[in-house]
Amino acid sequence: MLGGYFGKIINIDLTEEKVEIEELDEKLLKKYLGGSGLATKILYDETDGDTEPLGPENPLIYMTGPFTGTKVPVSGRHQIVAKSPLTDIFGEGDAGGRWGQGLKKAGYDGVVVRGRASKPIYIWIKEKEIKILDGKEIWGLDTYETDRRIKEKHGEACITSCIGPAGENQVLLASIMHDGSDARAVGRCGLGAVMGSKNLKAIVVEGTVATPVVDREALTISLKQEVPKIVEKTKGLKLLGTSGGTVMSEELGDLPIRNFKQGNWDKVEGISGQRMAETILKKNYYCGSCPIGCGREVEITEGAYRGVKGAGPEYETIGMIGSNCLVEDLEAIAYAGEMCNRLGMDTISVGAVIAFAMELYEHELLPKDSLGDIALTWGNEKAVIALIEKIAHKEGIGELLALGTKKAAERIGGIASEFAIHVKGLEAPAHDPRAFNSLAVGYATGNRGACHLQGASYFFEKTATMPELGYTEPQDRFATEGKGILNYHSQNIMGLMDSLKLCKFGIYGGINLTMMLEWIHHVIGWEMTVEELLETGERIFNLKRMYNVKCGISRKDDILPMRLLSQPRRDTGTGSNLAPFGKMLNEYYEARGWDDLGIPTEATLQRLQLKNE
Amino acid sequence: MKIVLRLHHSLKGKVPIEDGILQIKENMTVEQLLKQLDLKRTTVVVTINKKILPKETTIEENDSIEIYPILIGG
Numbered sequence A: 001m002l003g004g005y006f007g008k009i010i011n012i013d014l015t016e017e018k019v020e021i022e023e024l025d026e027k028l029l030k031k032y033l034g035g036s037g038l039a040t041k042i043l044y045d046e047t048d049g050d051t052e053p054l055g056p057e058n059p060l061i062y063m064t065g066p067f068t069g070t071k072v073p074v075s076g077r078h079q080i081v082a083k084s085p086l087t088d089i090f091g092e093g094d095a096g097g098r099w100g101q102g103l104k105k106a107g108y109d110g111v112v113v114r115g116r117a118s119k120p121i122y123i124w125i126k127e128k129e130i131k132i133l134d135g136k137e138i139w140g141l142d143t144y145e146t147d148r149r150i151k152e153k154h155g156e157a158c159i160t161s162c163i164g165p166a167g168e169n170q171v172l173l174a175s176i177m178h179d180g181s182d183a184r185a186v187g188r189c190g191l192g193a194v195m196g197s198k199n200l201k202a203i204v205v206e207g208t209v210a211t212p213v214v215d216r217e218a219l220t221i222s223l224k225q226e227v228p229k230i231v232e233k234t235k236g237l238k239l240l241g242t243s244g245g246t247v248m249s250e251e252l253g254d255l256p257i258r259n260f261k262q263g264n265w266d267k268v269e270g271i272s273g274q275r276m277a278e279t280i281l282k283k284n285y286y287c288g289s290c291p292i293g294c295g296r297e298v299e300i301t302e303g304a305y306r307g308v309k310g311a312g313p314e315y316e317t318i319g320m321i322g323s324n325c326l327v328e329d330l331e332a333i334a335y336a337g338e339m340c341n342r343l344g345m346d347t348i349s350v351g352a353v354i355a356f357a358m359e360l361y362e363h364e365l366l367p368k369d370s371l372g373d374i375a376l377t378w379g380n381e382k383a384v385i386a387l388i389e390k391i392a393h394k395e396g397i398g399e400l401l402a403l404g405t406k407k408a409a410e411r412i413g414g415i416a417s418e419f420a421i422h423v424k425g426l427e428a429p430a431h432d433p434r435a436f437n438s439l440a441v442g443y444a445t446g447n448r449g450a451c452h453l454q455g456a457s458y459f460f461e462k463t464a465t466m467p468e469l470g471y472t473e474p475q476d477r478f479a480t481e482g483k484g485i486l487n488y489h490s491q492n493i494m495g496l497m498d499s500l501k502l503c504k505f506g507i508y509g510g511i512n513l514t515m516m517l518e519w520i521h522h523v524i525g526w527e528m529t530v531e532e533l534l535e536t537g538e539r540i541f542n543l544k545r546m547y548n549v550k551c552g553i554s555r556k557d558d559i560l561p562m563r564l565l566s567q568p569r570r571d572t573g574t575g576s577n578l579a580p581f582g583k584m585l586n587e588y589y590e591a592r593g594w595d596d597l598g599i600p601t602e603a604t605l606q607r608l609q610l611k612n613e
Numbered sequence B: 001m002k003i004v005l006r007l008h009h010s011l012k013g014k015v016p017i018e019d020g021i022l023q024i025k026e027n028m029t030v031e032q033l034l035k036q037l038d039l040k041r042t043t044v045v046v047t048i049n050k051k052i053l054p055k056e057t058t059i060e061e062n063d064s065i066e067i068y069p070i071l072i073g074g
């Protein structure tokens, strides 16, 4: 018996209103594992450079991993993959919460939605019952309200993945949200717009089926040993959440300030995780099967922002909507974050596009009359809140900003692209490649664009280790040698975690390749070696790259915005550091087995069994 | 006055004091204690009797203080 998987995905064609169950072959599962890997394979086979991301031919692929639904720590996750309408290349996002476990409880590994419904609908999956239901009554509602209405109708046990008004309006920054006000987001790449383009408001899951585990006893013994160590190592994350690192990030020169332009900022303490813990924090939030609990639940009961209740701002929200726009009121950031969650938009890209607009405003480069009476000055929290609403509804200036920084800059023309901090169209998140040299290569080569989690190499330049690869101590963040190789390894590992479905914060808890192999053995029943596992991660990464090659991506696109590449931050922990990018990129291409154009060579494809994909 | 100090394992050996019972001066704040332990305030999180309190908080006799490293991520 094979554990971990049900070996079944649900194929739904909304145009034809057809539902089919597809059986998965073990060979395919072993080659791509699940989650990100398996979903990429489907996208790769069905679409290419000509596929219109908001057309019915772009499949929206939800995929769990073999660990989802088991007690393996930090495994309550799932991946969503589609061609991104924001970047027009490979798009994906990963969310925690409970939806992935819910789909497994219904007895399936994944759901692929194709086509387009003729009117608003939602999908209801409860074990053998799979229905396409009328979504008229929930269309237009925000994501918290959608979750509430669905629970009212179908009961408290069901779990919802849905879009808000931004997804319905096909805003290119739209997210797909999960678990109501717990707000676990697939934020990046505008996948909420893909869902909206299908007239699909929500996918609701429910069930009681247990995910098969080959050797439950051995797994229990292993977890008894490892989980307490994971909990102890990540205590700082539990106490302060991801925002615990905000002040340290500012000191290191890592926190984005004023659209990545300013070196330091004396207001940072006021927006920190420490301040949150002292003021609005109510309790921790734990994704399914997570012993760490880095999530924040906050409540604001008085003042201008009273009424905020639910998921608190993560570090990324604080960095992008807070310091990057110079907003210094933590409650305003929490409010803006909740607005994004409810409207269904990525707080990273929204923060980035607002900072971009603020800098354009400073230089008087925004189209006249597009702002109404909004004074888009740095730190103006009221303007930030007004813009969020406008972006979600594509009103006034919001129609332009809903395109994201790259496309908006192209439309404005002139020097506007100076202020658009993105790679391949995806806005850079709240970590700075000038503070961690490895991030320069990581952002430039991430398959979905500028992303801190596709490689998470900076983990290994601060605290984390990966002993099997010789990283027994944290690496020097300003070193220049070895960063290409570090990215090669870390991207492969993160691809594995996105496919098995493990939260990357598990690495801080000491989760390593040996543990993954042990759990693969106990859960699925496969004997794999470290080399085989790493090669699988490498295969998954290269398949995404090959998809992007089909979309016209090559070395010319593996670049950073000039601000991050050539303009030092100064007056902060980075000194005037700039990563020697070209040298690092060449080291990376060599490690990857890519040619001078950044395309995997025949030999590399052969070695990874991708030749005939 | 005495307090009970618990250090995260990764901090042991990095500070000049063993964890356990510790004698400190009266009216010491969290910030001053960290200074005495030679720990950078922005790199650690401190709990007093399991609660996170502002750095200006005065430590009281018999308080239980725990110190953990902050992790950057997310």
Ligand code: SF4
Pocket (backbone or CB within 6 Å): A074, A075, A076, A096, A097, A285, A286, A287, A290, A291, A292, A293, A294, A295, A503, A504, A505, A506
């Ligand atoms: S560490 Fe945080 S994000 Fe990761 S699974 Fe746990 S609660 Fe979710």
